[in-house]
Amino acid sequence: MILPTLKQLQYLVALHDHGHFGRAADATFVTQSTLSAGLRELEGLLAAVLVERTRRVVRFTPLGERVVAKARRVLREAEELSDLARAAAKPLSGELRLGVIPTIAPFMLPRVLPSLRRKWPELRLYLREETTPQACESLARGNLDCILLALPYACGDIAHISLFDDPLYVAFPGGSLNGHAGQGETVTADVIAPDNLLMLEDGHCLKDHALAACNRPELRAGAQMLGTSLHTLVQMVDNGLGVTLLPKMAIDAGILEGTNVDARPLRATHPSRDIALVWRANSPRAKEFLILAEELKGVLLP
Secondary structure (H helix, E strand, O other), X not given: OOOOOHHHHHHHHHHHHHOOHHHXXXXXXXXXXXXXXXXXXXXXXXXXXXXXXXXXXXXXXXXXXXXXXXXXXXXXXXXXXXXXXXXXXXXXXXXXXXXXXXXXXXXXXXXXXXXXXXXXXXXXXXXXXXXXXXXXXXXXXXXOOEEEEEXXXXXXXXXXXXXXXXXXXXXXXXXXXXXXXXXXXXXXXXXXXXXXEEEEOOOOHHHHHHHXXXXXXXXXXXXXXXXXXHHHHHHHHXXXXXXXXXXXXXXXXXXXXXXXXXXXXXXOOOOEEEEEEEEEOOOOOHHHHHHHHHHHHHHHOO
16 A cells, blocks of 8 residues: 655645645745645545645645544654654754743743753754644644643643742732722732723633632623733723733733833732643653753742
């Protein structure tokens, strides 16, 4: 039996990801004619039509969708063969694709990247900033090797190691929060008016962590999901449009500098999120990720 090649499977997955022959060819570093020929050969080997070709639309047949799903698993297993050999020879060397969510990336990466470059010069670290659902999907597909994530979050069949707790703060304008700020070092969730709370748009797990920490169902119903980033939320608070919840790492990184926004720790049962390094449960690079986690802890923890 003549089996499909990994290259043919790569062409198929790339076409599924990009939905366009030209873009898929660019992503796999071949000409469009080479990619098309490779897909025709694959369909010939399988004696089946996987892709319906028209001038405007690339549409996968039901069988094509099933073959793509299987191809992703085959390609991921093939990559893990190389990862297994590389990890055994020398940890934290070669390519590592790290996903980072937007509420971590700008505040944590500037602190850790210089140290990683200095201590592990053979590590080629490729960074990809994605929202939590996108990052978990990329991890499952094999597009990422590991993720810097805030837990709890259902991210599929994963393993993880916690790095540190990141407390949540209530941020408010002009030193006043319904007359309660200034009376203590912390703020309770009951002083936040539901229609005055500004949160990140759906897709950012910080929103769910913050609302869970407040433990007030009416806040979820009344909060305004407007912000595309924490920096945007801070500017909205600074302009008197409401209050928000920020992670301590953002405040420590200076997100409030140049504003009239004040912030106090949230007093609640679970007023923090768990920053963790996450990877696929069956990854052969698990030992490498544990080393990476210890390096991150060494830089971030006092």
